[in-house]
Amino acid sequence: MKTLLLTFECPPDVTGGGLCTYVQEYIAAKIERREPTVILTADFNVQDEVCTYFGCVKVVRFNPSAGDSFKYMGHWAAMSYEFSNQVKKIITDGFQPDWLEVCDGFGLGYFTLQRKLCLEAPFTDLKVLVTAHTPVTMIDEWDKKNIYELPTYFTKYMEQFCFMAADKVISPSNFLKKKLLTEFLEKEVPIDVIPNPYEKPFVSSKTGTDAAESSPLHDIPDYAIASRVCYWKGIDHALAGFDLYWSNGGQSSLYVYGSDTHYFKNNRSFKETLSTKYQQWIEKGLLKFAGLKEHSEILLIKKQLKALFHPSLCENYPYSVIEHMADGGIVAASLSGGQAEFISDTENGFLFDPHSPQSIQNTILKIDALNDAERHAIAQNAMSTIEKTCSYASVMTQKELVLTAAEQQPVRATFPFTSGKELTHPAAQTSAALTVIIPHYNLGTLLVEAIESIKFSSLPNIKILVVDDGSTDKESIIILKTLEARYADLKVLYKKNSGVAETRNIGVQHATTEYIALLDADDLVCASYYEAALKILNRYSNVGFVGAWNEDFNQTGRLRLWPTFNPEIPLQMIMNTANCQGLVVRRDAYLAHGQHDPELGMFLDDWEATISMVLNGVRGVMIPHPLFKYRIREDSIFRDKFRMFNLNYNYIIDKHQDKLSGTYGEIIKFLNANGPNTQYHNPTFPPERNTHPEPAQTAAPHHAEGRLVQLAHKYYDRVNQPGAIRDLRIGLRKLGAGQLMSRLKK
Numbered sequence: 001m002k003t004l005l006l007t008f009e010c011p012p013d014v015t016g017g018g019l020c021t022y023v024q025e026y027i028a029a030k031i032e033r034r035e036p037t038v039i040l041t042a043d044f045n046v047q048d049e050v051c052t053y054f055g056c057v058k059v060v061r062f063n064p065s066a067g068d069s070f071k072y073m074g075h076w077a078a079m080s081y082e083f084s085n086q087v088k089k090i091i092t093d094g095f096q097p098d099w100l101e102v103c104d105g106f107g108l109g110y111f112t113l114q115r116k117l118c119l120e121a122p123f124t125d126l127k128v129l130v131t132a133h134t135p136v137t138m139i140d141e142w143d144k145k146n147i148y149e150l151p152t153y154f155t156k157y158m159e160q161f162c163f164m165a166a167d168k169v170i171s172p173s174n175f176l177k178k179k180l181l182t183e184f185l186e187k188e189v190p191i192d193v194i195p196n197p198y199e200k201p202f203v204s205s206k207t208g209t210d211a212a213e214s215s216p217l218h219d220i221p222d223y224a225i226a227s228r229v230c231y232w233k234g235i236d237h238a239l240a241g242f243d244l245y246w247s248n249g250g251q252s253s254l255y256v257y258g259s260d261t262h263y264f265k266n267n268r269s270f271k272e273t274l275s276t277k278y279q280q281w282i283e284k285g286l287l288k289f290a291g292l293k294e295h296s297e298i299l300l301i302k303k304q305l306k307a308l309f310h311p312s313l314c315e316n317y318p319y320s321v322i323e324h325m326a327d328g329g330i331v332a333a334s335l336s337g338g339q340a341e342f343i344s345d346t347e348n349g350f351l352f353d354p355h356s357p358q359s360i361q362n363t364i365l366k367i368d369a370l371n372d373a374e375r376h377a378i379a380q381n382a383m384s385t386i387e388k389t390c391s392y393a394s395v396m397t398q399k400e401l402v403l404t405a406a407e408q409q410p411v412r413a414t415f416p417f418t419s420g421k422e423l424t425h426p427a428a429q430t431s432a433a434l435t436v437i438i439p440h441y442n443l444g445t446l447l448v449e450a451i452e453s454i455k456f457s458s459l460p461n462i463k464i465l466v467v468d469d470g471s472t473d474k475e476s477i478i479i480l481k482t483l484e485a486r487y488a489d490l491k492v493l494y495k496k497n498s499g500v501a502e503t504r505n506i507g508v509q510h511a512t513t514e515y516i517a518l519l520d521a522d523d524l525v526c527a528s529y530y531e532a533a534l535k536i537l538n539r540y541s542n543v544g545f546v547g548a549w550n551e552d553f554n555q556t557g558r559l560r561l562w563p564t565f566n567p568e569i570p571l572q573m574i575m576n577t578a579n580c581q582g583l584v585v586r587r588d589a590y591l592a593h594g595q596h597d598p599e600l601g602m603f604l605d606d607w608e609a610t611i612s613m614v615l616n617g618v619r620g621v622m623i624p625h626p627l628f629k630y631r632i633r634e635d636s637i638f639r640d641k642f643r644m645f646n647l648n649y650n651y652i653i654d655k656h657q658d659k660l661s662g663t664y665g666e667i668i669k670f671l672n673a674n675g676p677n678t679q680y681h682n683p684t685f686p687p688e689r690n691t692h693p694e695p696a697q698t699a700a701p702h703h704a705e706g707r708l709v710q711l712a713h714k715y716y717d718r719v720n721q722p723g724a725i726r727d728l729r730i731g732l733r734k735l736g737a738g739q740l741m742s743r744l745k746k
Contacts, residue, residue, distance in 0.1 A: 001400060002036045004090060004097040006083055006108055010041035010059065019103055019133050021319040025197045029392040031055045038095055040086055042079060062086055072561045074151045074684035076106040080158065081624070084111040084123075091122045099403055101129045105136045107158025111624055113165040114566075117415060118623050119535050127407065130166040132176055132191070134316045135159040138184050142232035142314050144264035148666075148673035154683035157418060157568060163189050164416035168406040170399065172196045172317035173338025179314065186419045194398045195342075196317050198390040200326040200383075221288070222252035222306045223332075223364070226298050226320055229271045229289065230261040234311035234334055234354045239278055239287070241352070241360020246281055248361070252306065252368055255288045257298060299323070307332045307367045311354050315339060322390060325349065325382035330375065332363050342389050348381035415540040415621055420569040422542040423617035425586055428514045434530060434584070435463040436517045437507035439500045444476030446522040446631070451483060451490070453524040453629075459531040464490040466521075467507040470497030501596035501605040508590050517584045518606070522631040525582070529627035533584035536621055544589040544618035545610075548627035550579040559632055564622040565683065567614045570663035573656075574670055574677050578620055580606035582628040589618045600651065603644040608652045615659040645678060 009020040023039065030037040036056050043050070043061035050061040064070070067085060069078035087100065102109035109128060116123035137156035140147050147156060163169055163180065169191045171177040177191045223242075227233045235256060242254050263270040271289050281287040293301070302308055302323075307330040310321050315337025324331050325348065332350040333339045343349040350366060353359040370378070388394070414422070436454055440447055447466070454462060464487065471477055484492045493510060495503070500520075508516050515537060517530060533546035550562040565577040572578070585594060593616040596605040614620065653660065660667075674680060674687045 001099065001403070002095075002097045003030070004038045004040065004087065004095065004100045006040050006087070006100070006102040006112070008042055008079070008103075008106065008108060010039060010061075013041075013043065018316070018319050019105065021198075021323070022103075022131075022133065022196055025199070025392075027054060027057050027059075028199065029197050029396050030057050032392050033396060036095075038090060038097070040083065040090065042083070060086070060090070073563055073682070074154075074686070074689075076108075076151070076155055077110070077158070077563070077684035079106070080108055080110040080112070083108060084115055087112050087126075088115075088122060091126070097126075099127045099129050101131055102162070104130055104132050104134070104159055104162060107155055107162055109162045109166075110158040113162060114624050117165060117412075118532065118621065119539060120532075120623075127167045127403075128165070129168045129170065129403065130162050132163075132169065132171040132180060132316070134176060135180075135184060138179070139232060141183075143230055143261075144232075146673055148669045150674050150680065150686055151684050153670060153673075154565075154571070157565075157571070157683075160185060160418040161416065161566075164418055167409070168192070168403060170194050170402065173341055175314075175336075175338045175341065176316040192402045194402065195389050195395055196319070196322075197392050197395040198319065198322050198326060198386060199392055200386075219288075220301060220304045221255035223254045223309055223367075224257060224301060224305050225254070225309045225311065226257045226302070227310070227312070228258045228261060229256060229274070231264060231270070232313050233258075234313045235270070236274060237313065237354045237357075238309055238311035238360060239274060241357040242287070242364070243278060243281070244357045245361040245364045246284075246286055250361075250364060250368070251286070252364065253286045253288070254309070255290045257290050257293050257301070259292045299327075302329055303327065305329065307350070310334060310337075310339065311352075311360070312337055313354055322386055326386040326390075328379040328383050330367065330370075330378055331382070332367060342385055344381075346378075348378060348385045413540065414542045415536075415619065417542070417566065417619050418568055420614065420619070421617045422619050423544065423589070424541050425544060425589065427541070428538055430514065432459060432461055432534065433513035434459065434461075434515045434517060434534060435465050435511040435513045435587075436519050436530075437504060437511060438464065438466045438519050438521050439469055439503035439507065440466050440471065440476070440480070440521040441469040441497070441500070441503075442471045442473040442476050443521040444471075444473065444479030447476070448479060448483070450519060450521055450524060451487070453526075454519070454530075456527045457525065457530050458527050459534060462489065462530065463511075463513060465507050465511055466490065466492045467503045467510075468492060468494045469500065469503040470495065499598055500602050501598045501600060505595045508587060508595070511587055514587055515584060516587045516590060518582055520581055520631075522633060523582060524629035524631070526627040526629070529623075530584060532623055532627070536623070537584065537586065540621070542619055543621050544613060545583045545585040545594070545620040546623065547579045547583045547620060548623040549625055550582075551626040551629045552632050553629055554632045554634075561626050562630075563624070563682065563684070566622050567610060567620050569614060570660070570667050570670075571683065572614050573611055573653075573660060573663065574667060575681060575683065576607045576610070577683065578610055578622060579628045579630070580610045581630065583610070583620070585613075586618075589613065592616075593618050597655075600648050601644075604648045604652060608648075608655070611652065611656060615656055649677075 005026060007023050011020055011024045031054060034056050039059045041061055042064050044063055044065060046061050046063050052059045064079050064082035067082045069081040113128055116126050137147050137152060137159055140152060147153060163185055169189055171191050171193050172195055174193050177193055225238060229235050260269050260271040263273045275282060275289060278287055308324045310318060310331060310333040312334050313336055317338035321331050321333055321339045330349060332352060333343055334354040335351050336354055340351055343351055345351040350363045352363040438450060454464060468480055480492050483490055495506060515534060529548055536546050537543055547564055549564050552559040552562060564579050567578050594609045594613040596609045600608055680687045
């Protein structure tokens with residue numbers, strides 16, 4: 001089975017640790033099975049792509065910062081996007097995997113899955129497996145960190161989406177599976193339990209002896225904990241048990257090996273906090289915080305221990321435990337974790353309740369009392385357990401059976417949203433039926449550019465309905481008449497001035513197609529936008545609207561690129577994550593739940609309409625490419641009266657308070673963590689970096705398009721850029737040259 005594995009930890013750059021050890025074992029298992037495999041990992045120290053070969057396994061290291069994503073997204077969102085770009089490159093270059101596997105941490109596979117579900121080539125037919133190692137935001141909660149702070153809050157959403165969107169999810173333990181389903185995911189996800197692979201590496205006795213003899217180790221404890229000094233790893237709980245043991249005369253020593261963290265209760269060094277608390281045992285030489293050691297040194301220390309303690313309060317399937325048991329070592333571990341699924345108390349190791357100092361003391365006393373024969377028997381049972389449970393043959397066979405069965409699943413007919421309810425919409429009768437609704441008021445010259453951008457669309461047979469809101473500008477009225485005469489598929493509807501919200505609604509009411517697109521008279525669309533949007537709407541019965549990333553521009557060119565994200569509850573209620581003014585929507589869904597509220601005037605009416613749709617089950621998908629162009633005009637009324645935001649936002653909350661009532665707790669926690677929602681607009685950045693950025697010229701990726709469409713789009717971009725060509729074109733249009741050319745074409 002050909003596989004492509006995405007990881008942010010890969011040996012030898014990182015040694016030790018769960019994910020890194022998993023990748024190491026994964027490579028070894030693939031080599032043993034002679035299965036073609038590519039490992040893709042990030043390396044900020046390389047200039048270009050660096051490839052290393054281990055038999056049938058190719059390890060590709062690339063520098064994510066070489067891409068543009070970090071200019072407009074926070075670290076892990078940008079990492080995910082650059083990984084997806086590399087996946088596209090690998091497949092395009094000829095390696096077509098049967099399965100792509102990605103770890104759950106930091107939502108690394110988020111954009112690969114989003115692009116796949118948005119039906120972008122070559123992602124569309126890609127099968128994606130998410131292997132759970134424990135989401136980092138779940139660990140953050142266990143460690144008592146504030147997960148409502150940006151960007152952690154959005155990282156959790158990215159991780160949740162990966163579980164929801166994957167073709168298959170595997171967990172190494174039933175413990176982690178239960179935690180994911182009861183504490184992390186809001187919706188049910190099928191999860192198969194398959195242990196992580198591990199086989200003890202072969203080392204000759206001579207080499208092992210030489211290594212031991214040459215080791216500089218002199219200070220060896222009786223017991224050790226090899227873990228970060230943090231709350232969820234249960235260090236404080238273990239020390240409470242040892243404190244009881246030492247207070248009752250116990251003489252066995254304990255060393256803690258690992259890096260320090262901050263303690264949530266006082267935001268001080270956890271190591272210093274514990275050192276102060278248990279100072280008397282440090283002074284007596286029974287307790288020592290030995291700091292971070294090399295993985296190879298830790299392995300040598302473990303060989304000489306009475307037992308390795310693993311007191312985690314929550315644990316997935318710890319490789320430190322597996323390694324030690326496979327090496328014939330004795331482990332004393334917490335009952336709370338995946339390790340309890342392969343440790344039988346007193347038979348192949350020891351289990352204790354991490355919340356009970358008495359239970360921990362009793363375990364220490366049992367191990368202290370073991371004779372050599374008993375120790376040998378437990379060690380032999382431990383080695384046999386790991387060999388049987390984690391062998392490459394056993395684990396990889398189980399995985400192959402699960403993935404083969406998953407390949408038979410039907411094509412996904414619904415989009416995976418992480419929260420909230422979803423309406424199911426009837427299938428479209430005509431898949432290409434689209435009307436673009438353009439409200440217009442005294443913007444005739446800019447309207448022509450908007451119409452031209454629609455005409456370059458790769459989607460055929462688009463109808464255009466311009467709703468004029470009582471324009472008073474003579475030139476604009478002449479342009480409306482000219483456009484109506486020029487294009488058979490363009491219709492102008494004239495009405496008295498009543499505001500843009502009502503004007504949009506009237507346009508949708510008069511449309512006759514199943515899909516409608518919203519477009520302001522001064523905005524533009526890229527050539528592939530509408531075709532890509534309709535493909536998504538036609539594929540997924542629970543998707544009611546589609547948007548895209550937003551490119552803000554003015555007369556000088558691009559100002560910034562604004563990434564948008566699938567609107568989820570309650571984030572969409574706090575900050576807008578969709579290009580609401582340029583959505584492609586099911587007409588019936590818009591009329592039922594998405595009509596713009598005239599009470600809001602021109603302030604937040606499009607955002608409120610999106611909120612209304614999402615709260616009523618009309619869900620939306622954002623294509624992760626800048627396919628919508630939003631013009632920033634110096635004379636924009638919104639720019640002049642931004643102070644209206646708070647007033648209208650209060651109105652929106654009052655209007656939807658019944659449906660929002662269940663989310664108020666989370667909204668309050670979010671606002672407490674990040675401050676007023678006028679201070680940030682991008683959920684992938686922390687608030688202090690989240691104000692609207694300075695104008696920047698950056699190259700942006702485009703959605704996959706045919707060669708002809710690409711050429712047309714390049715032409716369109718060029719003729720609309722500020723400069724002599726654009727000035728000449730607009731000048732000729734004012735002289736009537738456009739009408740002359742139209743007649744010549746006929």
